[in-house]
Amino acid sequence: EAGVTQxxxxxxxxxGQTVTLRCDPISGHDNLYWYRRVMGKEIKFLLHFVKESxxxxxxxxxxxxxxxxxxxxYSTLKxxxxxxxxxxxxxxxxSQDSTIYFGxxxxxxxx
Amino acid sequence: xxxxxxxPGPFNVPEGATVAxxxxxxxxASQSFFWYRQDCRKExxxxxxxxxSGNEDGRxxxxxxxxxxxxxxxxxxxxxxxxxxxxxxxxxxxxxxxVFGTGTRLLVSP
Numbered sequence: 001e002a003g004v005t006q007x008x009x010x011x012x013x014x015x016g017q018t019v020t021l022r023c024d025p026i027s028g029h030d031n032l033y034w035y036r037r038v039m040g041k042e043i044k045f046l047l048h049f050v051k052e053s054x055x056x057x058x059x060x061x062x063x064x065x066x067x068x069x070x071x072x073x074y075s076t077l078k079x080x081x082x083x084x085x086x087x088x089x090x091x092x093x094x095s096q097d098s099t100i101y102f103g104x105x106x107x108x109x110x111x
Numbered sequence: 112x113x114x115x116x117x118x119p120g121p122f123n124v125p126e127g128a129t130v131a132x133x134x135x136x137x138x139x140a141s142q143s144f145f146w147y148r149q150d151c152r153k154e155x156x157x158x159x160x161x162x163x164s165g166n167e168d169g170r171x172x173x174x175x176x177x178x179x180x181x182x183x184x185x186x187x188x189x190x191x192x193x194x195x196x197x198x199x200x201x202x203x204x205x206x207x208x209x210v211f212g213t214g215t216r217l218l219v220s221p
Contacts, residue, residue, distance in 0.1 A: 004154075031207065042113070043155065043198070043211040056208060091154060098143065100209065102154040 002026065004103035006092050012109045018080040021106045025074070025094030031055075032075050033100065034067060038088035046090075049075060082110045114138060117199050117212035124219055128189045132215045134182045134199030141210075144175050146184045147198040149214065155198055158184075189219045 005024045013019050025032045034046040046065070047057040051072035060067070064083070069075040079086055089105040116135045124130050136144075144161040159166065161173040161182055172185040182199055199212040 033207075033209075035209075035211075042115070042213040045203075045208050045210070048207055059208075095207075099157060102156070104154045107152075 004092055004094050004101055006090075006103040006106045008106055009104065010107045010109075012111060013082055015084055015110055016081045018078065019082055019108060021077045021079075021090050021092075021108070023075045023077070023092030023094075023103060025092070026096075026101055029094035029096045029101075030072070031095040031100075032069060033093040033095075034075070034077050035059075035091040035093065035102075036088050037091070038085065041088075043091065046077075079108070082108075084110050086110050112137060113212070114203075114210045115199055115201055115212035117215050119213055119215060121216040121218050124189050124217070126189055126191060126219055126221055128219075129185065129187045130189055130217065131186075132184045132197055132199075132217075134184075134212055136180050136182070136199075136201045136210075138201065138204060138210070139180065140204030141201040142204060143202040144182050145200040145209075146171075146173055146182075147200050147211075149196045149198055151195075155200075155211075158197070186217075189217075191219050191221065193217060194219045 007022045032049040037043045045059040048055045049069040066078045087110045091105045093102045146158040147155040148158045149155045161175045165174045170187045174183045196214040196216045198214045
């Protein structure tokens with residue numbers, strides 16, 4: 001069974017550009033989460049989807065970040081415009097019960 | 112104050128040693144507790160859940176003290192392959208949102 005997959009695995013963009021990260025959860029998982037870890041900090045929650053609905057987006061840092069999960073399957077996280085402090089690793093995770101599985105992350109570098 | 116506090120380490124131990132990690136959390140409403148393992152530039156992977164009664168999985172033992180809001184992980188007979196960062200993770204009381212510590216780095220040497 002495929003795990004949580006994320007694309008791209010690495011991305012380097014210039015400040016002011018747009019980046020879209022994609023996450024494919026484990027098939028059948030209704031819950032999808034985005035987390036991120038910026039340099040030197042702990043992993044922090046961004047938001048949680050249940051199917052296509054945003055259950056909790058309290059961790060989204062500002063309105064430059066937009067997450068979608070149309071159709072309740074894969075999700076995208078768009079950063080527009082990107083700032084230097086957005087550099088870090090963005091993890092997607094999914095679950096159907098209490099066990100949450102993480103993807104390998106999308107490493108974003110904003111220069 | 113961070114919601115989940117861990118000693119970042121690193122803990123340098125020889126193979127075969129016993130090592131213990133501790134963690135404290137600030138949200139008394141937290142209901143679920145976990146230890147995750149993260150290898151360099153990889154995703155966090157669930158090592159074990161932590162229960163008030165304590166639980167053991169092979170060489171790993173986890174304990175939870177709700178009164179002190181304290182979680183521990185004990186690794187016996189350390190292996191080279193145990194070298195990783197160990198993340199203390201609690202939910203925020205809503206069950207679905209995880210709060211991570213910064214992690215404790217373990218280095219096991221021959």
